[in-house]
Amino acid sequence: MDKRLLKTFFFQALIWSCMILHAQTPDQVEKTIRSVADNIIHQASFKIVNTRTGERFDVADESSGNVSDLKIESPYNEWKYWNGVLNLAFDELGESLGNEKYRTFSSRNFQFAFNNVGYFGKNYSGENRWIYPFGLMISHHQLDDCGAMGASLIQLYRQDKRENYRDYIDCTADHIMYKQDKLEDGTLCRTFPEKMTIWGDDLYMSIPFIARMGALTSDQKCFDFAVKQVIQFNKYLYNPINNIYFHCYYDNIQENGVAFWGRCNGWIIMAQVELLKYLPEDHPQKETIIELLHRHIRGLARYQAPNGMWHQLIDKEDSYLESSSTAMYIYAIALAVNEGWIDDRYAPIAIKGWQGLAEMITDDGRVKNICTGLTIYTDLAGYYNHPAPLNDIHGLGALLLAGSEVMKLMERMD
Numbered sequence: 001m002d003k004r005l006l007k008t009f010f011f012q013a014l015i016w017s018c019m020i021l022h023a024q025t026p027d028q029v030e031k032t033i034r035s036v037a038d039n040i041i042h043q044a045s046f047k048i049v050n051t052r053t054g055e056r057f058d059v060a061d062e063s064s065g066n067v068s069d070l071k072i073e074s075p076y077n078e079w080k081y082w083n084g085v086l087n088l089a090f091d092e093l094g095e096s097l098g099n100e101k102y103r104t105f106s107s108r109n110f111q112f113a114f115n116n117v118g119y120f121g122k123n124y125s126g127e128n129r130w131i132y133p134f135g136l137m138i139s140h141h142q143l144d145d146c147g148a149m150g151a152s153l154i155q156l157y158r159q160d161k162r163e164n165y166r167d168y169i170d171c172t173a174d175h176i177m178y179k180q181d182k183l184e185d186g187t188l189c190r191t192f193p194e195k196m197t198i199w200g201d202d203l204y205m206s207i208p209f210i211a212r213m214g215a216l217t218s219d220q221k222c223f224d225f226a227v228k229q230v231i232q233f234n235k236y237l238y239n240p241i242n243n244i245y246f247h248c249y250y251d252n253i254q255e256n257g258v259a260f261w262g263r264c265n266g267w268i269i270m271a272q273v274e275l276l277k278y279l280p281e282d283h284p285q286k287e288t289i290i291e292l293l294h295r296h297i298r299g300l301a302r303y304q305a306p307n308g309m310w311h312q313l314i315d316k317e318d319s320y321l322e323s324s325s326t327a328m329y330i331y332a333i334a335l336a337v338n339e340g341w342i343d344d345r346y347a348p349i350a351i352k353g354w355q356g357l358a359e360m361i362t363d364d365g366r367v368k369n370i371c372t373g374l375t376i377y378t379d380l381a382g383y384y385n386h387p388a389p390l391n392d393i394h395g396l397g398a399l400l401l402a403g404s405e406v407m408k409l410m411e412r413m414d
Helices: 003-022 026-043 081-097 105-122 135-139 143-157 163-179 207-217 220-237 262-278 286-301 323-338 344-358 380-385 393-413
Strands: 048-050 070-072 197-199 248-250
Touching (some): 105 143, 105 163, 163 207, 207 220, 220 286, 262 323, 286 323
16 A cells, blocks of 8 residues: 555544544433433423413414413424424434434424414414414515425425425425525525525525425426525625635625624535435536535634634634534534545544534533524624523524434444
C-alpha cells in the first residue's frame, strides 16, 4: 500500500478512536434520547381544557363551553410546524428502538387533531390562527401552517389510509406547488414582514412534504419541484465566501439579510437530506443535490466550536451556543454518512457534536439553549439577544432525530 495512503488511514483511525473513547456509547445515547422523549410523552395530554372551569375533554363540542375558553392543554399536541418535526422524530425513534409508545405518538397526535378540528373549524372567524386551537390546520394559509405537519401526516398515512388524512395531504400538495407565493422564477417566498422575501426556514417547510408526496404518488413533478427549490434557495441564500446560508433574501431590494442564523442553516440542511432520502436514484440532478449538501457540511464544519456545538450566529463566536441548530447539523451529517452520500471522514463531526449537545440535556430530559421562534431581524442584535429558555419546543424533534441517527452511526462504525 502507498505510504501516504497508509499514513492517512492511520491518522483517520487514530482520530476516530479518540472520538469514540470520549463519546457516549450507543446505549448512553439511547438513554439520553429516551429521557427527552419520555418527558415529552409525560406532558402530552391529548386533551382540550376549558380555561375557565378547568374541565378537560378528549373531544370538544357544544357542551364543552365557549370556544373562547377552550385551548389545547399541551403544546406538544398543537398543530404547529415544530410538532411536525417531533412527529417524524417519534416515528424514527419508535422504528429504531422497536418501542410502541414512541411509534404511536404521531398517530395519537393526528387522531386528536382530526377529532377536534371540525368543531373548532366551524367556529373559526379567520383571526389569530397561531393562537386559535388548530387555527393553522384550518387556515392552511402559509408553509408554516401545513408543510412540516403534512410531511409527518404522509408518514402516518402509509400505515393508516384514512380518507380525511389523504384529503389534507392532497390539499397541502396543491397549496405548496401551486398556491403558495413565489417569485417570478418560481422560488417559494413569503409576503411578510416584507413582500416577496425568501426565508431559509421555508425550504424545510416545503421540501420534506413534497419529497414524501413524490414517493407516495410516484409523480415526477414533485421531485422536480423539490429539486428546483433546493437549487433556487442556494442561488439566493448561499454565500460562497464561507459556504453557509444567509437567513433571508429581500427581493424588493435584491439584498440578503444580515445574519447567518444557526437554525436557518439547520432547516436548509435537513431539507436537503430529507429530499435525498426520497429522490429516485436515477434523478438527473441527484448528484447536484449531494454536492450542495457536501459543500454546506464543509462550510459548517469550519465553525464547529471546541465542545462540538455551533453558535446562534454561526460565524459569531460571541453569540451563544445553540442546541436546535447543533442537533439539525448532527442529524444531517450522521444521516449523510450513514447513507453514503458523503465520506466516513465526516463522522467525527457528528459524534463531537453529539458530545456537546448531550451536555445540554438535564437528567430529567429537558434541553438547554434552544432559541425560541424568531422573525427576520434587520440587525444582528435581534439574533444575539433572542431568548433560549429551558426546553423550548423548537429543537426537541431535531434532537431526537440527531440521537437516533448518531446511534446508527456509532453502531455502524464500531
